[in-house]
Amino acid sequence: MRIGSYQLKNRILLAPMAGITDFPFRKICAHYGAGLTFSEMMSANPQIWHTEKSKLRLAHSQEIGINAVQIAGANPLEMARAAVVNTTYGAQIIDINMGCPAKKVNRKLAGSALLQFPDLVEKILKEVVNAVDVPVTLKIRTGWDKANQNCVQIAQIAEQSGIQALTIHGRTRACLFEGEAEYDNIRAVKQVVRIPVVANGDIDCAQKAKYVLNYTEADAVMIGRAALGNPWLFQSLEGLIEHNKIIPEPSLSEKCGQILRHIELLHQFYGEQKGYRIARKHVAWYLQGIQPNSVFKQTFNMISTTEEQLIVLKDFFNFILDKEKC
Numbered sequence: 001m002r003i004g005s006y007q008l009k010n011r012i013l014l015a016p017m018a019g020i021t022d023f024p025f026r027k028i029c030a031h032y033g034a035g036l037t038f039s040e041m042m043s044a045n046p047q048i049w050h051t052e053k054s055k056l057r058l059a060h061s062q063e064i065g066i067n068a069v070q071i072a073g074a075n076p077l078e079m080a081r082a083a084v085v086n087t088t089y090g091a092q093i094i095d096i097n098m099g100c101p102a103k104k105v106n107r108k109l110a111g112s113a114l115l116q117f118p119d120l121v122e123k124i125l126k127e128v129v130n131a132v133d134v135p136v137t138l139k140i141r142t143g144w145d146k147a148n149q150n151c152v153q154i155a156q157i158a159e160q161s162g163i164q165a166l167t168i169h170g171r172t173r174a175c176l177f178e179g180e181a182e183y184d185n186i187r188a189v190k191q192v193v194r195i196p197v198v199a200n201g202d203i204d205c206a207q208k209a210k211y212v213l214n215y216t217e218a219d220a221v222m223i224g225r226a227a228l229g230n231p232w233l234f235q236s237l238e239g240l241i242e243h244n245k246i247i248p249e250p251s252l253s254e255k256c257g258q259i260l261r262h263i264e265l266l267h268q269f270y271g272e273q274k275g276y277r278i279a280r281k282h283v284a285w286y287l288q289g290i291q292p293n294s295v296f297k298q299t300f301n302m303i304s305t306t307e308e309q310l311i312v313l314k315d316f317f318n319f320i321l322d323k324e325k326c
Helices: 023-031 052-057 076-088 111-116 118-131 151-161 183-190 206-216 233-243 252-270 272-290 296-301 306-325
Strands: 012-014 068-072 093-098 136-143 165-172 197-200 220-223
Touching: 012 023, 012 233, 023 252, 068 076, 076 093, 076 118, 093 111, 093 118, 111 118, 111 136, 118 136, 118 151, 136 151, 151 165, 151 183, 165 183, 183 197, 183 206, 197 206, 206 220, 206 233, 220 233, 252 272, 252 306, 272 296, 272 306, 296 306
Parallel strands: 012 220, 068 093, 093 136, 136 165, 165 197, 197 220
Antiparallel strands: none
């Protein structure tokens, strides 16, 4: 799959997720096979472009691959300026968010709220595309609600505006993350546009990914919530989709080692004051796949230093690994 001049290494993408797809998480997912990873959503508000928080969100490394940055906003000129600023910071692909269902985003007429206003969608897309020399992509939902599912119309506007690839989360904004993803709508979009279409929603295993690709005829799949605490999912998807091979999950020992590596990266990236707080949610997600009923999460959440977190985490992993050998 290509996005503009960029050839992706496979058809498996990591979704942009606020508060989650920071540099350490993207690095782990890329290690396990994500063909393209997106940064956390960046606001088009110029007042926060140069804040420390924004700079952290833009952190990238060549070892991850292509630097794709997502922006969100409702003002066409501000969105264009935000795209330009992000390219000066190294963004190689600009992704426009018109899929976020969060109330605080929608109240500002950004994210999926924009799907209610196709004329404004067109203005934003054209301003951003014309402002930068890098490929611009778009992420949407199937519509605002069940009565207003206009993803086909938005997809046609996107193609005509110069968008290079389109990701569709198979739900309306009103659905949030409830119910089943609407693959019929993704299939309908693919039949009317020539740009690459990426299917997103409810893809949590290699078999499901292959089914979605076959049914929708999409060019790629995007993984979001299923990757939380489960970055090795990308390895499984790449094996089946690209090589028609069943790749077993890593051993418990490898998982424990990678979790420790991830937590160390978080500590290094955020520093002592924030690192241990960010680490808590990731450890909770990892534990769901390793020891879901463990009381260790409560113990871990009470720790308030990065050094102690690593000591306690290593001791816990040694305990469960020794127990596995018995």
